[in-house]
Amino acid sequence: MRARQPRAGVKGWGGVGAMAALCALAVLFALLLPQVRSAHEGGGADTGGRGGSRGSQAHASVECTEPEKRTLSPSGADGPTIESIRDRPEGERKLIVGVDQNSYRWGYRDPNSGGTADLEGFDIDLVHRIAEDILGDRDAVQFKAIPTDQRISAIEDGRVDMVVRTMTINCERLQDVAFSAPYFRTGQQLLAPKTSSITGYDATLAGKSICTAAGSTAYSTLERDRAAGRLVASADLRTTVPNQLDCLVRLQLGEVDAVVTDGALAASQAAQDPTVQLKGDAFTTEYYGVAMRKDADDLVRRVNRVLVEWRADTEDGWQASYERWLSATLGDDAAKSEPPKPQYLREN
Known part of the structure; x- marks a missing residue:
């Protein structure tokens, strides 16, 4: 690597002082170069800085396969996240969920419903099911319309407890949020x-x-x-x-x-x-999942339990929601849209 020649007449440095400073910088660069190379090649220790963070993320991306299986096993136990939702003041004790209000038959307002044009659709059915399990009231929900490009930031910023918005589970997103098991297959x-x-x-x-x-x-x-x-x-x-x-x-x-x-x-x-x-x-081939904060383990486990029960419910579960909302656009055969049998390979 050729060092750039110092410009003549650099103002404010002074001749000898300028050369001495440049020489010192050159020596420092020579000493640091092996460490920089080592960090970029993965041979150096992670110092916790920006470079180390990028290396860790790249390493995680390489190892991440079958992201739809990287979730926690189901549980009905309460934990700090669920307790904080239940501890909200009277009148505000609701599950706050990021959804879409413009996706026909997934999350939308039907102007021809003849009522208040409440949100409805396949995703909305799932939200009501989760709210009923956690708060004992299927209508204890505060819906927040979230644009596609703000789904992750809404979770990280604490604006919502979860996002149920036709959100695909993938390795890149798993670096920022936690996902439930899949609840729908698409592509x-x-x-x-x-x-x-x-x-x-x-x-x-x-x-x-x-x-x-x-x-x-x-x-x-x-x-x-x-x-x-x-x-x-x-x-x-x-x-x-x-x-x-x-x-x-x-x-x-x-x-x-x-x-x-x-x-x-x-x-x-x-x-x-x-x-x-x-x-x-x-x-x-992709799978939709419910997205939550990375540290909301109790909520992830609870949602996974809800999904197990929702799919097993033959009267008002996954199949009934499919027939109600999606059969008209995707066809009567729901088998191609059913998610695989869940696997819970995330340990912590």
């Missing part, structure tokens, strides 16, 4: 106008503008696939929006050529707009 899929020449996740995306939600698995998947050559290099990924439904609006306005999102959401959007349709099959 990334393309949505485009029926008249479009796009046929699926293939070469027909060349030169096409694709919309995704910021902070979504769709965007990270497309970036990764383009870098790996699985997505045509000329696909335009510059259009990102805070909320996934905004992509449908962009598509309707002709500002983008296609939308990539979870197939379960894409099917609901196609049901809202008969001029668009799903193009090709899903090209990933």
Whole structure:
């Protein structure tokens, strides 16, 4: 490595003083260089600084496989997180949950309901079930509409106790939040106008503008696939929006050529707009989970117990919610959307 030559006439240093200082810096750099190299190559000790943190995260990413299994075993025991929810003042004793209010049949307000246009949908059914278990009242919920790109920050900032918002479990998110066991299986899929020449996740995306939600698995998947050559290099990924439904609006306005999102959401959007349709099959397999704070172990375990009971309930459980909300858009066969038998491989 060639050192840059000092500029002549540096003001305020003085000739001899400047050279002495530069020499001292050069010696210091030479002494530190092996340690810097060692840290970048993974051979150095973790000092707890920024570099060490990045190394630990990279190491965790390499080791993380099957993220849907990295959760805690079910339990009905109370703990500090649940107790803090129950200790809220009278009138405020509610479960605070981040949800969507614009995802048709998942979390949305039906203007034709004839009532108060309360939130309803598959995710909302699950929220009510959790609230009933923890607080004894299915309606003891404070819903907070959270944009797609704020789901994790809302949990970390303490604005919500959990997020139930078609949120995919993945390794990157597990560094920031804890997840329940999966409660739904889906995969990334393309949505485009029926008249479009796009046929699926293939070469027909060349030169096409694709919309995704910021902070979504769709965007990270497309970036990764383009870098790996699985997505045509000329696909335009510059259009990102805070909320996934905004992509449908962009598509309707002709500002983008296609939308990539979870197939379960894409099917609901196609049901809202008969001029668009799903193009090709899903090209990933993903699982939705309930997201919570990383240290909320008691809440994670309680939610996992609720999920076990919800799936086993043959009268008003998972299957009933699927038939009520999703069969019209995803079909009568719920088997393809059922999550796998849960495994609880996280120990602490």
